[in-house]
Amino acid sequence: MSGKVLTITSGKGGVGKSTTTANLALGLALAGKKAVAIDLDIGLRNLDMILGLENRIVYDVVNVVEKVCKVKQALIKDKRVDNLFLIAAAQTRDKSAVKSEQVLELANELRKEFDYIILDSPAGIEGGFRNAMLPADEVIIVTTPEISAVRDADRVIGILEAHEKKDMSLIINRINPTLVKKGDMMSKNDVLQVLSIPLIGVVPEDGNIVSYTNIGEPSILHQDSPSGKAYKNITQRVLGKDVPFMEIIERKKGIMETIISFFKEQ
Amino acid sequence: MFLDFFKKSKKNSAQKAKERLQIILAHERVSNKAPFLDDLRKDLIKVVAKYVDIDPKEIDVSLQKDNSIEVLEINIPIK
Numbered sequence: 001m002s003g004k005v006l007t008i009t010s011g012k013g014g015v016g017k018s019t020t021t022a023n024l025a026l027g028l029a030l031a032g033k034k035a036v037a038i039d040l041d042i043g044l045r046n047l048d049m050i051l052g053l054e055n056r057i058v059y060d061v062v063n064v065v066e067k068v069c070k071v072k073q074a075l076i077k078d079k080r081v082d083n084l085f086l087i088a089a090a091q092t093r094d095k096s097a098v099k100s101e102q103v104l105e106l107a108n109e110l111r112k113e114f115d116y117i118i119l120d121s122p123a124g125i126e127g128g129f130r131n132a133m134l135p136a137d138e139v140i141i142v143t144t145p146e147i148s149a150v151r152d153a154d155r156v157i158g159i160l161e162a163h164e165k166k167d168m169s170l171i172i173n174r175i176n177p178t179l180v181k182k183g184d185m186m187s188k189n190d191v192l193q194v195l196s197i198p199l200i201g202v203v204p205e206d207g208n209i210v211s212y213t214n215i216g217e218p219s220i221l222h223q224d225s226p227s228g229k230a231y232k233n234i235t236q237r238v239l240g241k242d243v244p245f246m247e248i249i250e251r252k253k254g255i256m257e258t259i260i261s262f263f264k265e266q
Numbered sequence: 267m268f269l270d271f272f273k274k275s276k277k278n279s280a281q282k283a284k285e286r287l288q289i290i291l292a293h294e295r296v297s298n299k300a301p302f303l304d305d306l307r308k309d310l311i312k313v314v315a316k317y318v319d320i321d322p323k324e325i326d327v328s329l330q331k332d333n334s335i336e337v338l339e340i341n342i343p344i345k
Contacts, residue, residue: 145280146283147283147287150287151290151291151294154291154294155294155298158294158295158298158299179280183278183279183280184280185280186284187280190280190283190284193284194284194287194288194291
């Protein structure tokens with residue numbers, strides 16, 4: 001078996017890289033693929049909590065590259081889905097603790113065992129980002145429709161075009177249809193015109209994500225949620241299926257719903 | 267509604283964001299790709315000024331993409 005390495009990156013922090021990694025890894029595992037997510041944000045570990053696996057970590061990625069433990073010992077099995085594993089970031093070290101070649105070696109070893117290796121890149125364009133890029137077969141760039149996120153995404157695209165020559169695709173996260181309609185947020189097409197790389201997903205802003213993260217259950221486990229549906233579609237596209245992009249439209253409240261939400265808000 | 271009528275005459279902010287991004291990114295893409303352009307410009311001024319009378323401010327050095335060919339365009343108006 002020779003698995004595929006997908007790297008999730010963004011340039012700017014806080015646009016949803018780890019959330020995307022968690023959902024995509026879960027989605028691929030739910031689709032029957034053997035998947036491992038690796039948190040490469042050394043020193044700022046987060047993927048473990050998003051996946052609800054923080055209490056199971058014994059060894060982390062730095063332990064693996066320093067050969068303190070075997071790769072198998074650092075693979076944390078998901079409690080809900082059989083095919084999903086996590087390798088956590090080290091929390092007490094910094095980005096200099098791992099080198100690009102070590103990440104490449106680890107990824108290549110995991111290719112033998114897994115269908116998909118998903119690397120959660122740290123924000124920025126420094127060492128940690130380069131570590132996450134080197135082994136990638138495909139890079140997924142996450143942005144939101146905000147100028148800082150789009151500008152940083154463009155910078156990342158420029159670096160990847162110039163040096164790494166990787167296959168790239170774009171996820172536009174947190175699209176708020178009400179703001180787009182009012183003309184106060186760039187639409188999917190606006191962002192695509194600026195960045196001009198292929199789109200692999202659009203994710204609507206979903207207030208549920210905060211509570212899903214609170215309990216360590218990514219949205220893809222809540223398939224009725226708008227973001228859960230979006231991540232399911234992205235998973236299908238990663239698997240090579242042609243799935244139409246969801247229309248992100250304003251959800252109209254019925255009169256009863258409006259009345260109920262009025263009382264709820266009090 | 268009544269207030270919307272006045273609002274519409276103002277360009278919406280998403281449109282502005284897109285335009286600002288397109289301008290800044292066009293600039294940044296070139297300078298990231300060819301960080302030597304500034305130095306090249308300075309050197310050109312020195313060399314050309316030895317032979318002809320030029321206004322340094324008028325010299326334009328840019329990297330253009332024409333289909334798939336990249337072209338280094340240098341414009342030097344002579345006084």
